[in-house]
């Protein structure tokens with residue numbers, strides 16, 4: 001149960017600015033939420049009107065943040081996007097193979113349902129080797145061909161490439177603009193990408209590709225951001241939702257029992273990456289899928305874990321972490 005007394009008033013004197021902020025947010029809650037205003041108002045005040053209160057500085061002191069309250073509150077304002085209802089998706093990955101590993105079963109399942117799925121790979125994959133027996137320039141076309149083969153297995157449509165140097169990706173206007181250009185060209189309902197907020201992710205390409213894709217998914221709706229796209233006949237478009245793969249905070253589990261073999265076949269297409277270790281790696285993927293099925297409460301079977309948010313939840317929303 002949510003507890004209205006989770007935040008405790010400790011003084012009768014309130015700062016005018018705090019009152020104004022609190023009332024402004026609270027009135028939004030009254031309008032948009034059918035649940036008890038009293039139940040939610042404390043949490044909105046604590047989070048929305050200034051973060052953690054400090055003793056002697058504000059009237060409310062945070063005792064605890066009831067996550068379930070935040071979850072319920074957000075659902076009443078941002079209805080959860082149903083991935084099953086998607087008609088088109090753009091997969092944005094750092095390297096060839098990321099999407100097959102992170103969401104291959106889901107992609108195959110959506111494609112089998114008739115969802116149009118296109119890929120955008122942000123780097124050129126030139127660094128995907130542990131030896132110096134092949135030149136990076138030789139590796140680039142090999143990995144492109146492997147990705148095309150993997151996409152064919154999963155039922156994806158077209159591949160787009162930004163060709164930033166593998167291993168050197170930085171967050172930038174040009175990376176974000178490049179992703180936005182493809183989004184405005186294809187107008188996908190959903191962007192599927194790496195979770196840039198994954199703790200302990202040490203590969204910068206993964207973090208930056210995920211973050212640039214998140215920003216692009218949000219910002220594509222505003223015409224004066226990367227307005228140069230208009231001169232090429234493109235227009236702003238609103239992406240409905242984003243699905244993060246390889247996430248530590250999943251809120252959606254996809255049953256991929258029927259498409260897991262396709263996933264393995266697609267990952268196996270990246271032979272330059274996993275050829276020698278295929279047996280171990282395929283066992284690892286299966287073990288992860290079994291674990292995620294258990295987390296989803298499935299009795300047996302295989303699953304992939306995603307975090308699905310509406311793009312509206314990617315902006316001034318302190319509760320997205322708990323969604």
Ligand SMILES: [Zn+2]
Pocket residue numbers: 094095097098206
């Ligand atoms: Zn990668």
